[in-house]
Amino acid sequence: GQSLEQPSEVTAVEGAIVQINCTYQTSGFYGLSWYQQHDGGAPTFLSYNALDGLEETGRFSSFLSRSDSYGYLLLQELQMKDSASYFCAVGATNKLIFGTGTLLAVQP
């Protein structure tokens, strides 16, 4: 089966940097994704790592270590609008399995 672990809540201040970690156990792994969900909204795609290393997209970066079954999402220059839930998800055999999500609260 598949399982993912990520912190349930993280708090940070505006302008700071925050890292959200994700560890996973899965069979048929082919990539780690991150999704953002604002309260009451649909999840939206942030990033995807198929290979080890860092992927950067603007203020957001995502890292994957396949040997450690570990990844993280790095958010820089935090803004109030970044307050949301963040989900890591593993791609495995035609489907995407999600972690339980990390609620990020950005404070002024």
Add this chain to the structure above:
Amino acid sequence: DAGITQSPRHKVTETGTPVTLRCHQTENHRYMYWYRQDPGHGLRLIHYSYGVKDTDKGEVSDGYSVSRSKTEDFLLTLESATSSQTSVYFCAIRDTSKDRYTFGSGTRLTVV
């Protein structure tokens, strides 16, 4: 944004009644998915489809069935709704070229 719509957006139904939720896409993607979201559980996969008439079970498929008679439509049916199926249901389509999933706006279902 990718063309994916869910209907209805909200529904209240009684225990024991059948309910069908609809997901419609205009992107011609092969893969479509149904998830449910509950507090503390994140998004859990119910069923998915990898083509017309091709479907498979996810993590929490008991009490649900699906059908895909056309590429653009993926239906989720609760044969006999129970209060434990009160949830927010999300449909998603998968762009395999980028391995990116796009979600619909969700259906909030309440079973009373």
